Amino acid sequence: MTQATEQHTTAKPVAALRKERRAPGGHALTGLLMILPAFVLIALFTIWPVARAIYQSTRIESPIFPSQYVGFQNYRDVWNSFYFRDAAENSLLFALVTVPVLVVLGVMVALLLNEPFVGNTALRIGMLLPWALPAAVSGLIWKWIFLDSWGALNAGLYSLGIIDTYIDWLTDSNLARVAVVIVFIWAQLPLAAVFLLASLQSVPEVLYSAAAVDGASAFGRFRTVTLPGIRPMLVVVALFELLMAITNFDIVYALTQGGPGTATTLLTYFTWSESFRRLDFGAGSALAIIIALASLVLILILVRAMPKGALVEEEA
Amino acid sequence: MNRRSPTRRIVIYGGALLLAFFWFAPFVLVIIGSTIPEINLVAFPPNWFKDPPNLQTFDYIFTGKVPETYEQRGALRSMISSEVRDVPRAILNSFVVATAVMIINVIFGSLAAYAYARLRFPGKRFAFTFVLMSRLIPTVAIAVPYYLIVQSFDLINSFWALILIYSVLTLPFTTLVLTLYFRSIPIEIDEAAQLEGASPWRILKDIGIPLALPSIIGAGLFAFMLSYSEFLFGLFITTTRERRTLPVVLGALSANTDVSWNMMMAGIVIGTIPTLFLAIPVWRFMVRGLTSGAIKG
Numbered sequence: 001m002t003q004a005t006e007q008h009t010t011a012k013p014v015a016a017l018r019k020e021r022r023a024p025g026g027h028a029l030t031g032l033l034m035i036l037p038a039f040v041l042i043a044l045f046t047i048w049p050v051a052r053a054i055y056q057s058t059r060i061e062s063p064i065f066p067s068q069y070v071g072f073q074n075y076r077d078v079w080n081s082f083y084f085r086d087a088a089e090n091s092l093l094f095a096l097v098t099v100p101v102l103v104v105l106g107v108m109v110a111l112l113l114n115e116p117f118v119g120n121t122a123l124r125i126g127m128l129l130p131w132a133l134p135a136a137v138s139g140l141i142w143k144w145i146f147l148d149s150w151g152a153l154n155a156g157l158y159s160l161g162i163i164d165t166y167i168d169w170l171t172d173s174n175l176a177r178v179a180v181v182i183v184f185i186w187a188q189l190p191l192a193a194v195f196l197l198a199s200l201q202s203v204p205e206v207l208y209s210a211a212a213v214d215g216a217s218a219f220g221r222f223r224t225v226t227l228p229g230i231r232p233m234l235v236v237v238a239l240f241e242l243l244m245a246i247t248n249f250d251i252v253y254a255l256t257q258g259g260p261g262t263a264t265t266l267l268t269y270f271t272w273s274e275s276f277r278r279l280d281f282g283a284g285s286a287l288a289i290i291i292a293l294a295s296l297v298l299i300l301i302l303v304r305a306m307p308k309g310a311l312v313e314e315e316a
Numbered sequence: 317m318n319r320r321s322p323t324r325r326i327v328i329y330g331g332a333l334l335l336a337f338f339w340f341a342p343f344v345l346v347i348i349g350s351t352i353p354e355i356n357l358v359a360f361p362p363n364w365f366k367d368p369p370n371l372q373t374f375d376y377i378f379t380g381k382v383p384e385t386y387e388q389r390g391a392l393r394s395m396i397s398s399e400v401r402d403v404p405r406a407i408l409n410s411f412v413v414a415t416a417v418m419i420i421n422v423i424f425g426s427l428a429a430y431a432y433a434r435l436r437f438p439g440k441r442f443a444f445t446f447v448l449m450s451r452l453i454p455t456v457a458i459a460v461p462y463y464l465i466v467q468s469f470d471l472i473n474s475f476w477a478l479i480l481i482y483s484v485l486t487l488p489f490t491t492l493v494l495t496l497y498f499r500s501i502p503i504e505i506d507e508a509a510q511l512e513g514a515s516p517w518r519i520l521k522d523i524g525i526p527l528a529l530p531s532i533i534g535a536g537l538f539a540f541m542l543s544y545s546e547f548l549f550g551l552f553i554t555t556t557r558e559r560r561t562l563p564v565v566l567g568a569l570s571a572n573t574d575v576s577w578n579m580m581m582a583g584i585v586i587g588t589i590p591t592l593f594l595a596i597p598v599w600r601f602m603v604r605g606l607t608s609g610a611i612k613g
Contacts, residue, residue: 027435027436027437027516028435028436028437028438029437030431030435030437030515030516030517031431031435031436031437031440031516032431032437032438032439034427034428034430034431034435034516034520035427035428035431035432035437035440035443037423037424037427037428038424038425038427038428038447038487038491039428039443039446039447041424041480041483041484041487042446042447042450042484042487042488043446043450045462045480045481045484046450046453046458046484048461048465049458049461049462049465050453050458050461052461052464052465053457053458053460053461056460056461056464108331109335112328112331112332112335115328117328117329117332119332119336120332123332123335123336125596125599126336126339126340127335127339128595128596128599129339129340129343129588129591129592129595130339131595132541132545132591132594132595132598132599133545133588133591134544134545134546134547134562134563134566134587134591135545135547135563136545136547136563136564136566136567136570137562137563137566137584137587137588139567139570140566140567140569140570140580140584141342141343141345141346141584142342143570144345144346144349144577144580144581145342145345149358150357150358150359150360150362150577152345152349154362155362155364156362158361158362159361159362186338186339186342190339194602246454247454247455247456249456249547249548250547250548250563250567253547253551253567253570253571254566254567254570255570257571267456268454268456271456271457271459272456272459272548275459275460275463276463276552281460281464284460285460285461288454288456288457288458288459288460289457291454291456291457292453292454292457295452295454296452299452
């Protein structure tokens, strides 16, 4: 809080000065030395793997065959492969379903947590557990719930007399997809909600009072005050969850192993099984580079689409 | 505003109950499941509570004492899932790796962040942008080359490889958060120390670090948690049971079609306990970061 006021009072006039004063100069060597360990570590293990992946992707590379240069053959193979198309479609569908659901549910949960009710604090603290749990473990917990043969959900529904025969949650393609979506939302919703809650609480109370005086309904207040107030955070949450959806691997691995068939094989899982199950590192690298480029394009489009100030600090 | 209208209350409490059920029911089920003999767990029609619940699965994990229900069936079930006995060791493995990553993050991260926030040196802007941008590469895209690099150094199945990879993956975020934090400390404090003739190292040690300590610890714990939970790299770097980290041990159990489910759930319960202790301080750090603007938004 004090920091906010400090920023206000020192904001404009000092901003220019600050730049000079912050950097006393003469410490160039010290500065370089200080960033050296972190920078070298990150640079080395970013440039090297990427270069290696590019090199690898142009070769037949696997423990069983001699290494050989094949040009763009791997890329062509991957691009024309039915399984790649299938996995890409699955990933796209997964992101298209989970991201909007997470944003909408996130707003609803944030609005709920913003209200006083008995157990509010308990819920806020408790919801960090699904978020903090390793995703592989989340997948495992839910695997037992959804298991076809003696899962908790089937056992419960049967005991309550709701179903007569067990439902094939994980061996029916569509149900398995739903299961992966549910587990992902279970694990991601807490973070989305708490980000949106923080943003919700920063909307000035005055604006609500003003809207109320103007006679706006509850929904009207939400539309004219809340929504514009949290818009930057909505974008950040959507972007973050999109990245999480694209990179989701652990849950699929633990819950469905990509199955039944290839129904829940997302691109990440496909890349993994291509490389480490089939031991085709060439195709795996080509695939990895295609994914990297695709997500880069996606990120750039989103950053462009973002309202100004969503990612830049509002310092002065 | 009619805050307390009955409909409103019903909606609020209904929603809260629904959320609590959605989020917590799986945990309750796992705890119950871990105490039920497997025969009852897999019975059809379901009959979980035929025998009184017991803690024999936990006993087996820690002492190797086979639960009575397995012995009663005469032939000892061959797949009693002895892998679950790896869980305590796996927790230790995860702890060792995550602690090392945390230390690297705290030291390298603070140093770099202070320099980015306060010192002027050539290439600063480029270096900072590069560090941040490095995380835009999806991890699965660098998994294969990482594997081959680790292999060529003969570091497969070593903690060093995991520590190195996790440090590279967590340092950019740590650096960003701490840089923003150091920037928020009034520059006048540094200037006063500088007038007294203190070097940047001295200022960092005696002023920067003590002031930023809560954020440094928070960022360190965050790196710890990410390393503790990481699955993909753990899966292919560790090849023997002695070296597997917790997510890998539990993840591998899920791929085992003949797993004993009450054992697995006991494993999950034990494996979740460290997360419980970590969750609250990390969460505080995140929320404080959000409210003070250390995390952008």
